[in-house]
Amino acid sequence: MREPSTDGQLAGGPQVSAGGADAPPTTAGTAKPPAAVAGLPKDLAANPILSRWFRVDDDGMITVRVGKVELGQGIITALAQIAADELGVGLAAVRMLPAGPDGPDEGLTAGSLSITDSGPAVRMAAANVRALFLRAAGGDPQFRYADLARSVDLDVPADPGVPMRTSDALVGTAVPRLDLPDKVYGRPRYIQDMRLPGQLFGRVVRPPSPGAQLVSVEIETDLTVVRDGSFLGVVGEDEATVVRTAERLRRAARWAEYDSLPDENALEKFLRDGPHEIIGVVDDGAEPPAGAQRLSATYSRPFLAHASIAPSCGVAVWRAADRVEVWSHSQGVYPLSRAIAAALGLDPQRVRVEHAESAGCYGHNAADDAAFDAVLLARAVPGRPVQVLWTRQDELSWAPFASAMTADVSATLDARGRLSSWTYDVFSQGHTARPGYAGVPGLLAATTLADAAIYPAAVDPPAAAGYGSTRNALPGYDLPRRRVTGHRVLETPIRTSAMRALGAYLNVFAIESFMDEAAERAGRDPLDFRLDHLGDDRGRRVLRTAAEAAGWGTPLPDGIGRGLGYARYKGRGGYCAVVAEVAAETDIAVRRLTVAVDVGKVVNPDGVVNQMQGGAVQSASWTLRERVRFDRRRVTSVDWERYPILRFSEVPAVDVTIVDSDEEQSLGAGEAAQGPTAAAIANAVAAAVGVRVRDLPLTTEAVVAAIERDG
Amino acid sequence: MIRFTVNGTPREVDADPDTPLLYVLRNDLGLQGARFGCGIGLCGACFVHVDGVSVPSCDTPIWSLAGKSVVTVEGITPHPVQQAFLERQAAQCGYCVTGIVMTAAALLDREPHPTPATVTAALDRHLCRCGAQQRMVEAIVEAGEHHA
Numbered sequence: 001m002r003e004p005s006t007d008g009q010l011a012g013g014p015q016v017s018a019g020g021a022d023a024p025p026t027t028a029g030t031a032k033p034p035a036a037v038a039g040l041p042k043d044l045a046a047n048p049i050l051s052r053w054f055r056v057d058d059d060g061m062i063t064v065r066v067g068k069v070e071l072g073q074g075i076i077t078a079l080a081q082i083a084a085d086e087l088g089v090g091l092a093a094v095r096m097l098p099a100g101p102d103g104p105d106e107g108l109t110a111g112s113l114s115i116t117d118s119g120p121a122v123r124m125a126a127a128n129v130r131a132l133f134l135r136a137a138g139g140d141p142q143f144r145y146a147d148l149a150r151s152v153d154l155d156v157p158a159d160p161g162v163p164m165r166t167s168d169a170l171v172g173t174a175v176p177r178l179d180l181p182d183k184v185y186g187r188p189r190y191i192q193d194m195r196l197p198g199q200l201f202g203r204v205v206r207p208p209s210p211g212a213q214l215v216s217v218e219i220e221t222d223l224t225v226v227r228d229g230s231f232l233g234v235v236g237e238d239e240a241t242v243v244r245t246a247e248r249l250r251r252a253a254r255w256a257e258y259d260s261l262p263d264e265n266a267l268e269k270f271l272r273d274g275p276h277e278i279i280g281v282v283d284d285g286a287e288p289p290a291g292a293q294r295l296s297a298t299y300s301r302p303f304l305a306h307a308s309i310a311p312s313c314g315v316a317v318w319r320a321a322d323r324v325e326v327w328s329h330s331q332g333v334y335p336l337s338r339a340i341a342a343a344l345g346l347d348p349q350r351v352r353v354e355h356a357e358s359a360g361c362y363g364h365n366a367a368d369d370a371a372f373d374a375v376l377l378a379r380a381v382p383g384r385p386v387q388v389l390w391t392r393q394d395e396l397s398w399a400p401f402a403s404a405m406t407a408d409v410s411a412t413l414d415a416r417g418r419l420s421s422w423t424y425d426v427f428s429q430g431h432t433a434r435p436g437y438a439g440v441p442g443l444l445a446a447t448t449l450a451d452a453a454i455y456p457a458a459v460d461p462p463a464a465a466g467y468g469s470t471r472n473a474l475p476g477y478d479l480p481r482r483r484v485t486g487h488r489v490l491e492t493p494i495r496t497s498a499m500r501a502l503g504a505y506l507n508v509f510a511i512e513s514f515m516d517e518a519a520e521r522a523g524r525d526p527l528d529f530r531l532d533h534l535g536d537d538r539g540r541r542v543l544r545t546a547a548e549a550a551g552w553g554t555p556l557p558d559g560i561g562r563g564l565g566y567a568r569y570k571g572r573g574g575y576c577a578v579v580a581e582v583a584a585e586t587d588i589a590v591r592r593l594t595v596a597v598d599v600g601k602v603v604n605p606d607g608v609v610n611q612m613q614g615g616a617v618q619s620a621s622w623t624l625r626e627r628v629r630f631d632r633r634r635v636t637s638v639d640w641e642r643y644p645i646l647r648f649s650e651v652p653a654v655d656v657t658i659v660d661s662d663e664e665q666s667l668g669a670g671e672a673a674q675g676p677t678a679a680a681i682a683n684a685v686a687a688a689v690g691v692r693v694r695d696l697p698l699t700t701e702a703v704v705a706a707i708e709r710d711g
Numbered sequence: 712m713i714r715f716t717v718n719g720t721p722r723e724v725d726a727d728p729d730t731p732l733l734y735v736l737r738n739d740l741g742l743q744g745a746r747f748g749c750g751i752g753l754c755g756a757c758f759v760h761v762d763g764v765s766v767p768s769c770d771t772p773i774w775s776l777a778g779k780s781v782v783t784v785e786g787i788t789p790h791p792v793q794q795a796f797l798e799r800q801a802a803q804c805g806y807c808v809t810g811i812v813m814t815a816a817a818l819l820d821r822e823p824h825p826t827p828a829t830v831t832a833a834l835d836r837h838l839c840r841c842g843a844q845q846r847m848v849e850a851i852v853e854a855g856e857h858h859a
């Protein structure tokens with residue numbers, strides 16, 4: 001049976017769904033909300049005091065602190081729109097501060113839940129602030145925030161009974177991103193640009209392979225070298241000198257290394273061998289009907305890397321022997337502070353973590369690890385801030401990967417060409433090893449210290465948070481006799497964690513590829529076959545919208561294929577359908593992706609389009625190019641030549657249609673497109689060249705291999 | 712002591728001659744618009760102009776710059792390409808953008824009205840992980856259309 005997972009944080013809230021006796025330690029500010037706050041949105045219930053969210057200054061400037069963080073997705077702008085509308089002010093009167101220890105704890109920024117969870121909290125908190133000012137103004141709706149800033153006390157809990165404004169001025173409009181001017185003009189904005197007074201630079205020399213142990217290292221240097229077990233780093237005044245010294249250390253270090261990695265050409269076997277945790281998603285308890293037409297297929301993807309353009313970075317300064325301040329591009333500053341405290345035996349209140357922006361974040365990357373590196377190096381130089389920047393090589397080999405996965409699908413077709421049973425088994429490592437997972441800190445460097453931490457394999461978020469390995473393993477179609485089962489690998493030398501869409505990418509790729517294979521067997525058009533099995537009207541609408549926009553059914557020249565992919569993310573998030581148009585000549589080229597999406601209430605339409613375009617392009621890159629490479633000892637795909645991602649000349653055009661929705665809730669856009677895009681591309685390749693590639697990446701070699709297999 | 716100009720200002724840099732230009736820009740001269748991405752010239756985040764050519768500053772040693780002219784993104788801001796990027800919201804995280812702006816600006820200097828295919832070819836040394844390429848190409852073509 002399924003073991004309790006502690007990664008309830010993925011649901012977005014710090015406490016609400018975190019379960020298990022071994023949940024990470026919590027701070028007083030995040031304790032279970034008292035009954036008096038019933039009726040508040042989840043994140044506001046967890047942080048009901050208004051002053052944690054809002055401050056109003058004498059000049060009328062309203063400072064907003066949210067617990068969600070800017071990852072390049074535009075969340076800060078969208079939440080500013082919501083806050084300004086509810087306060088009844090323009091965007092210029094609102095200043096957004098990064099998440100930090102004085103603001104609300106909203107857990108992680110993950111799971112495409114930021115607008116869903118934070119939006120209602122910000123809105124209700126803002127409504128409360130406005131109501132307090134209105135009361136202080138004696139009910140005069142023309143009041144000015146500046147005039148009353150000193151007379152209104154925001155150190156009070158939010159009242160769920162405060163009425164909300166009913167008209168939106170900014171919400172629903174394409175407000176330009178607040179953070180982009182700094183980034184486009186090249187002003188200091190990223191954590192990598194931080195230069196605090198007295199700041200030093202640090203670099204860590206990571207082991208050459210998983211499990212390697214430092215035997216000896218000796219160099220002559222004036223810089224501060226930090227060694228603790230197999231953790232090796234250097235700190236100094238001049239960054240270029242620190243980089244050179246780290247390289248000298250790397251060359252001088254002698255390591256004991258081991259062959260611990262699986263055969264990268266037999267990953268399916270590795271994933272199937274186990275041991276496993278069995279995750280029962282659904283079992284209708286009925287066997288496939290006897291005598292029906294049966295079909296089955298197996299699909300897979302390799303390990304994938306986050307591969308952000310910036311290497312991870314952390315900044316830390318020890319203010320006292322038991323007090324450290326940290327800056328990190330973590331997805332969760334509160335969980336990170338608790339993990340650092342747990343790893344070092346500190347009071348979590350004495351570990352202050354503030355968010356600072358970095359390049360794009362697509363899941364649990366090395367941000368938290370880099371922060372802990374900075375904490376460890378800064379401990380050697382008390383009072384001096386230390387900035388640690390990872391190397392590109394370490395980023396591509398030591399940050400958590402997205403797990404390799406493989407899935408078996410089998411089904412039966414009845415005489416009318418309808419699916420009459422469905423069996424699905426997916427094999428995968430877990431999809432979260434975030435700070436605090438499984439009751440351990442989860443910070444990389446802790447595993448290399450003399451007193452080395454040993455971490456269990458990654459776990460999966462629980463059903464309430466949308467699962468991990470089995471996310472979207474249950475098709476959204478109306479199917480009888482279903483049995484859907486996950487098999488999570490419990491022992492592995494490869495560190496995996498959350499990357500955009502988690503298991504949904506492979507699961508949707510497998511399900512939607514199989515739907516095309518079944519449609520072909522049934523002699524049905526892939527669009528019609530899906531509609532035959534889909535009662536959900538919103539799903540039907542996005543499918544039809546994408547198909548129509550892409551000219552589904554119109555003739556194409558030889559060598560060009562069209563394919564379809566569809567899913568509702570997590571079964572309860574955004575609906576997305578994608579049509580891919582692929583040219584299969586000497587190489588597989590995706591020429592166009594036509595996307596239709598229903599994400600519920602849209603706060604910023606251009607933000608949704610941008611997220612959908614980006615999600616589709618990134619998925620095309622995973623699908624066509626990407627694969628973490630390793631031998632039995634070391635990860636070898638450590639630069640952009642050995643871990644290629646799609647280039648400008650290879651990127652498809654992406655057209656996005658937002659399908660209107662009456663729904664009041666926002667469903668999230670960041671992860672809706674990945675699975676459908678992968679399936680659409682594979683189905684288009686099958687349409688173009690007549691062979692089915694079931695193992696990603698979908699390279700020219702994979703197509704040739706599939707032709708030989710079928711030949 | 713190595714002498715070169717940065718954004719038109721003569722500079723004398725007293726550092727190890729093998730020091731990559733990027734560190735001198737970001738730490739000694741306070742010009743942080745060029746970003747570190749890979750350190751070996753493969754991603755494009757750190758591109759600057761050296762004598763009008765867009766090159767990676769992360770693997771350009773300062774000894775190679777004696778007598779040359781370096782222009783960073785700060786030296787061309789505000790540029791029509793930047794305005795077009797903001798108008799089109801042609802970015803997600805933005806980390807790759809300044810390098811791309813530099814290569815696009817050099818392209819527009821050579822070829823004021825490029826086609827989408829020309830822009831795409833010019834940017835093929837640049838990586839964008841967020842998937843904003845389409846908007847960027849459109850923005851650069853648009854900047855070219857409005858170019859005098």
